[in-house]
Amino acid sequence: MDVLVTPTPKLSGEIQALSSKNYTTRYLLVAALAEGTSTIYYPAHSEDSDAMRRCIRDLGAVVEEDEEKIVITGFGGAPKDVKELNVGNAGAVLRFLMSIAALSPEVTFINVYPDSLGKRPHDDLIDALQQMGVEVEHREGKLPITIRGGQAKGGKIKVSGSVSSQFLSSLLFLTPLLAEDSEIEVLHDLKSKVVVGQTLEVLEQAGIVIHASEDLMHYRIPGGQTYKAQSYTVQGDYPGSAAVLAAAAVTESDVTIHRLEEKSKQGERAIVDVLRMMEVPLTHDNGVVNVKGNGKLKALEFDGDAATDAVLAMVAAAVFAEGTSRFYNVENLRYKECDRITDYLAELRKAGARVEERQSEIIVHGRPEGVEGGVDIDAHYDHRVIMALTVVGLRAKAPIRIHDAHHVAKSYPIYFDHLKALGANVEWIEA
Numbered sequence: 001m002d003v004l005v006t007p008t009p010k011l012s013g014e015i016q017a018l019s020s021k022n023y024t025t026r027y028l029l030v031a032a033l034a035e036g037t038s039t040i041y042y043p044a045h046s047e048d049s050d051a052m053r054r055c056i057r058d059l060g061a062v063v064e065e066d067e068e069k070i071v072i073t074g075f076g077g078a079p080k081d082v083k084e085l086n087v088g089n090a091g092a093v094l095r096f097l098m099s100i101a102a103l104s105p106e107v108t109f110i111n112v113y114p115d116s117l118g119k120r121p122h123d124d125l126i127d128a129l130q131q132m133g134v135e136v137e138h139r140e141g142k143l144p145i146t147i148r149g150g151q152a153k154g155g156k157i158k159v160s161g162s163v164s165s166q167f168l169s170s171l172l173f174l175t176p177l178l179a180e181d182s183e184i185e186v187l188h189d190l191k192s193k194v195v196v197g198q199t200l201e202v203l204e205q206a207g208i209v210i211h212a213s214e215d216l217m218h219y220r221i222p223g224g225q226t227y228k229a230q231s232y233t234v235q236g237d238y239p240g241s242a243a244v245l246a247a248a249a250v251t252e253s254d255v256t257i258h259r260l261e262e263k264s265k266q267g268e269r270a271i272v273d274v275l276r277m278m279e280v281p282l283t284h285d286n287g288v289v290n291v292k293g294n295g296k297l298k299a300l301e302f303d304g305d306a307a308t309d310a311v312l313a314m315v316a317a318a319v320f321a322e323g324t325s326r327f328y329n330v331e332n333l334r335y336k337e338c339d340r341i342t343d344y345l346a347e348l349r350k351a352g353a354r355v356e357e358r359q360s361e362i363i364v365h366g367r368p369e370g371v372e373g374g375v376d377i378d379a380h381y382d383h384r385v386i387m388a389l390t391v392v393g394l395r396a397k398a399p400i401r402i403h404d405a406h407h408v409a410k411s412y413p414i415y416f417d418h419l420k421a422l423g424a425n426v427e428w429i430e431a
């Protein structure tokens with residue numbers, strides 16, 4: 001399905017933020033690794049969270065759900081013996097479960113998105129698992145991947161953090177279950193470091209003890225631990241909400257989003273500070289963000305690594321800012337659902353944006369007068385490209401058509417419903 005985005009000068013109304021994808025995948029996993037029954041209130045409903053739900057069920061967790069919650073009886077440290085797992089297009093789900101698969105004799109992760117997840121590298125995690133005595137069969141670090149575990153051992157483990165934080169998070173979920181104590185040393189730079197804070201927070205809630213150095217580069221993990229069954233409540237999602245806030249920032253607007261905690265560990269809450277620095281009128285109190293956009297924005301420079309999943313939305317806002325913006329330290333955007341630098345900028349350019357790329361930077365020469373639009377956009381299988389290009393389309397001079405916009409469901413299936421509720425002119429059309 002495609003979406004036609006027709007220029008919309010004004011947005012107004014209130015929405016509830018959807019539930020956090022990153023917390024939902026983590027809570028589902030720690031509930032599955034516990035031996036008793038856990039309850040997760042307000043879980044996210046999206047393709048990625050569905051992928052985790054499906055896989056933990058395949059691995060032996062009992063999952064029951066109603067409108068408001070999911071109740072999970074876990075399999076503890078002993079997953080059911082399965083041959084294959086299908087993680088859809090979800091990078092975090094694949095990487096977290098690659099370690100958990102080391103508790104099973106043999107599991108193959110199949111390749112159902114060859115042009116998206118199928119192109120992403122997992123070598124650094126494969127290397128760490130091999131250090132632990134796990135046999136891994138792979139195609140140059142990519143899917144399909146077969147893990148032969150059963151004899152995974154703790155001890156000293158080194159993992160590179162220069163491509164993704166998900167490899168480290170993955171090892172942090174597995175090592176407490178091993179008989180031996182473990183020590184993890186992160187090599188090189190740790191990208192998306194703030195997301196590791198979410199992993200540590202969830203592990204602590206699940207009763208797991210991890211001794212982390214202040215810089216998050218060294219860990220001591222006692223072995224022989226068990227995950228406790230608990231009740232969890234999922235907070236609102238900043239990465240998805242960042243796109244809606246960017247849409248409000250580039251239009252004349254009065255838009256309110258509820259359920260966005262000021263003190264959240266989600267780095268993407270920086271969208272609020274970034275829009276403030278761009279001089280967008282907004283308030284953020286008691287978990288409620290209100291943007292009263294006047295269409296005027298100022299350029300800024302920003303270290304995007306702290307807010308990796310909100311950078312595309314920030315760039316979309318910068319397309320209409322006065323001056324030149326620079327988003328630096330964002331090289332790992334190249335290893336996501338698509339190359340979020342080269343592929344994303346190619347689509348922005350089609351719509352009329354003036355953008356330049358460096359290996360680890362996005363430079364945006366703002367066009368406050370608006371962009372031409374009137375073009376067809378390729379989604380590159382990427383929900384965040386779809387959301388960000390929609391923001392640009394709302395302030396273009398002619399409609400844009402986003403092809404395969406249904407991939408927005410990876411994280412935010414009701415994105416277009418939410419935008420419509422705020423008055424945006426967005427329509428699904430048959431491809």
Ligand SMILES: O=C(O)C1=C[C@@H](OP(=O)(O)O)[C@@H](O)[C@H](O)C1
Nearest residue numbers: 022092164165166192195308309
């Ligand atoms: O751990 C997680 O849940 C995630 C980590 C981040 O990936 P990287 O560490 O690869 O940047 C982020 O982009 C992704 O959406 C979710």
Ligand SMILES: C=C(OP(=O)(O)O)C(=O)O
Nearest residue numbers: 089090091092093309336
């Ligand atoms: C990169 C993302 O997810 P993942 O790495 O889990 O596929 C994302 O949600 O933007």
